[in-house]
Structure formats: C-alpha cells, structure tokens
Amino acid sequence: MNLLSSIQWEQLFDWQLAKESAPYILKNGLWNTMWISVVTMILGLLLALVVAIARMSPYRLLRYPARVYISIIRGTPLLVQLFILYFGLPVIGITLEPITVAIIGLTASVGGYASETIRGAILSIPRGQWEAATSLNMSYRQTMRRVILPQAARVALPSLMNSFLSLVKDTSLLTVITVPEMLYYAKIVGGRSYDYMTVYLIVALYYWVICTILNALQERLEKHYNRFTNN
Amino acid sequence: MIEVKKLRKSFGKLDVLHEIDLAVEKGEVIAIIGPSGSGKSTFLRCLNGLETPTAGSIKIGTHTLKFNGKKPKDKEIRSLRSQTSMVFQSFNLFPHLTALQNVMEGLVTVQGMSKEAASIQVKGLLEKVGLSQKKDAFPIQLSGGQQQRVAIARALAMNPSVLLLDEPTSALDPELVGGVLAIIRELTKDKTQTMMIVTHEMNFARDVADRVIFMDDGKIIETGTPDEVFGHPTHARTKQFLDQLYVGIEKNLGWGL
Numbered sequence: 196m197n198l199l200s201s202i203q204w205e206q207l208f209d210w211q212l213a214k215e216s217a218p219y220i221l222k223n224g225l226w227n228t229m230w231i232s233v234v235t236m237i238l239g240l241l242l243a244l245v246v247a248i249a250r251m252s253p254y255r256l257l258r259y260p261a262r263v264y265i266s267i268i269r270g271t272p273l274l275v276q277l278f279i280l281y282f283g284l285p286v287i288g289i290t291l292e293p294i295t296v297a298i299i300g301l302t303a304s305v306g307g308y309a310s311e312t313i314r315g316a317i318l319s320i321p322r323g324q325w326e327a328a329t330s331l332n333m334s335y336r337q338t339m340r341r342v343i344l345p346q347a348a349r350v351a352l353p354s355l356m357n358s359f360l361s362l363v364k365d366t367s368l369l370t371v372i373t374v375p376e377m378l379y380y381a382k383i384v385g386g387r388s389y390d391y392m393t394v395y396l397i398v399a400l401y402y403w404v405i406c407t408i409l410n411a412l413q414e415r416l417e418k419h420y421n422r423f424t425n426n
Numbered sequence: 427m428i429e430v431k432k433l434r435k436s437f438g439k440l441d442v443l444h445e446i447d448l449a450v451e452k453g454e455v456i457a458i459i460g461p462s463g464s465g466k467s468t469f470l471r472c473l474n475g476l477e478t479p480t481a482g483s484i485k486i487g488t489h490t491l492k493f494n495g496k497k498p499k500d501k502e503i504r505s506l507r508s509q510t511s512m513v514f515q516s517f518n519l520f521p522h523l524t525a526l527q528n529v530m531e532g533l534v535t536v537q538g539m540s541k542e543a544a545s546i547q548v549k550g551l552l553e554k555v556g557l558s559q560k561k562d563a564f565p566i567q568l569s570g571g572q573q574q575r576v577a578i579a580r581a582l583a584m585n586p587s588v589l590l591l592d593e594p595t596s597a598l599d600p601e602l603v604g605g606v607l608a609i610i611r612e613l614t615k616d617k618t619q620t621m622m623i624v625t626h627e628m629n630f631a632r633d634v635a636d637r638v639i640f641m642d643d644g645k646i647i648e649t650g651t652p653d654e655v656f657g658h659p660t661h662a663r664t665k666q667f668l669d670q671l672y673v674g675i676e677k678n679l680g681w682g683l
Contacts, residue, residue, distance in 0.1 A: 327514065329476060330511065
C-alpha cells in the first residue's frame, strides 16, 4: 500500500518532452535500427542456408563445423558475443568499428538460429519430392532451388519471421557498444532530461509499432504461400 | 532397348533383388506383377537410378552401367536416367507449381528449353492426357486421377526411351482408376513407347502388356505373354498368387481380375 501511494503518477509521461524527443529519436535512430536489421537478416539467412545444408551433409568435414557453430551461437548470450567482439578482440590486437561488430554479431546470430529453422523445413519436405525431381534428372542444386526451397520457405516462414522480430528488438543491445540506433538516442535524451520513463516508453512504442507492421506483412506473405496448400 | 544382367540389390543384409536378367525390345510393354515385397518397385527404381544396385549391369539404349558395390559416378547415373522417366504411385507432383509448370519443369530446368517453347510443347501433352482445361490449377485443386495424369504428362515431356510406371493407380480412389488406365492404354496403342508397368490391375495388365513378368522374393519367377502367364502359369508360385486373386474376387475384395 505504501509503495502504491508513493508512486508519482504525474511523472509517468511528460508530453512536452515527448513532443520534442520523439521525432529526434525517430529521425536519428530509426534508419540505423532498420537497415541494420534488414541487412543482417538477409546476410544471416544466406549464412543460415549454407549452415543448414552443411549440417545435413554426408561429409563430416562440413557437418561437424556447422554443428559446433550452431551450438556456440545458440548456447551463449548475444550480448556476451557482442562484448567479446567489441571489448575482447582489441585485447589481442583486433579492433573493429562498432558497426562492423554489429553486422558480424547479428548476422552470426541469425545464421545460427535460422539455420535450424531452415534445416527443419527442408527435412519436412516429403521424400517423394526429391525422388520426382531426381527422376527428372535434376541435380542436387536444381532440386534444392526449384523444388525443395520454395516449399520449405513456406514451412519456415512463421518461424523466420519470429527470428526477424527478435532481431529488430535485439538491435537495441547495440546501444552498449555505441552503435547509434533508436535506444541509443533515447538514452541521450533520457540522460539530458533525467526523464527516462518518457523516452523509454516512446522507444518501446516504436519497437512495438515496427513489429506490428512486420506481423501484418507476415500474414500477407503466408496468404500468398498458402494458395497451393490446404491450410 | 533394355538389357539387365545379373542385377542384385541388397539393403544391408536384406537381399531385395537376386540376379535379375531381362531384355526388353523397343516399343514393348511389360507388366510386372507379384505380391508386395517381391522387389517389383525396387527393380523399377534401379532402372531409374533412384536405387543403386549392388551388382550386375543395366543397359538402356546405348548406355551401359555396371555396378560393383560402389556408387557410380553421378554423370553416369544421369546419362542412364535421361533415357527413362518415372511415374510414381503417389504422383509426387510439385505442389507449389501449376499443372503446366509441373510438366514444364524438366524441360526448362534440366533440358534448358526456353519457357515459351516448353509451354507450347507442354500444352499439347496436357491435351493428350485430357487436362488442357486444368493447366493453371495447382495439384491441390486436382483429383488424384487428374494429378496422376499430370504426372504422366510430366514424365512424357522428358521424351524417355522407357517410361516406368510404379503402381500408377494404387493410390487412387476406385472410381478414378479407369481414367488413368485409359490414358496409359492410349499410350500403348501405337507400339512405339517402351513401357514397364508395375501393377496390381490384372485385367489391365492382361489387356495392354506384350509380356507379363511375375516376380516373387526378388526373383523373376515367370515371364511370358499375358495368355501364358494368366492362362497357363507354369510355376506353382505364380499359380498360387493368381489363385489368391481369384479367391479375393470371389470374396468380393474387389481385386482386379
């Protein structure tokens, strides 16, 4: 009871500050948040495809490194990975720009998670599809590109979209390695005004709006894919 | 056209095919019958390179491939396979492509034909199987019988020396079997397309086949004209198999004899 009565509701949201800082955060941070998300998602998916195929390879030399990589990415926190790249590497003489660390770290992360999604989707395609393509004398590559991946994409879509939403939100971690994205600018305003509540609520709202838009996009994509299936 | 010599296939310790010998003339229609698990499908899949035989040799057209336990070179399998096309029991159409695109796929992707040329050729094939109306339908929008007819068109598009059909009507609802058999029957009429059909439709086999092969336990037990094999089987095992079918009919199990 004491705690509740001590809450200063009038401090919750400062509309005046919001009016000034909301456009500032958006103008400076949104672009970086979005392009880093999109670029690392695309690079990450390409990496994931390669890793997924390596992971299913009959050759141990391909399979084992893929497994180790996936295990490391999925078994350690992204923030720790970013710290190792940004604060750890300089110790051994490798200094990378924050943005370079961001691209490498996030791409590697998407690559690790999405590769398992893609592998699962590929394995879900019935054997008969491989056989039909093979009997038409398609090569492994042609079969993958023309028959398996288009079908696997539909299976993987919801899960990959999940990865993308996580990725957009994970870009906020880049703040701690000084990449100027949305949260970074919110922190600046917060630091100046001491009104952290207002600016963090604004930035939360921004992430939520972006994710909601992406969600709508996912539904449209799924509809497009579902034209050749039952469900 | 086809020459198979001492073909063996084992899965681990299980021998599925023992020393199969067979020669097929150009234009001949061969029906392969026999109980399930007798190796009929495996034999057909060996001819298409979907299974790699353990030993023996297969010659189709001018290509000969010998097997000695190792996996032959990809290029060799592919040149053997290019002589054959396969129709599967469960159709295996590509669900993300329309009927037209399904039939075009091999021509465009494998043979490098332009889409325009392929689509003209494919429309003719779809007409042949009676589905020109359905060219833009996705497989899910077609009945099983229509799907199998598209699959037959897809196999024919590759212009195979030998058409292999693996129980093409076994997965169909009874009322759809006739339409698919009629298409296959039509293909056998001009006696130019070499065909090997694994089937449980005995009436059909009797009707269209130049030669019937009875397989059991991974061996060819008996081969001859339909009249010989169905009318006067010489081996006890063949007789027993056919008798079981007759019994099935008497008990109204609906087997095709």
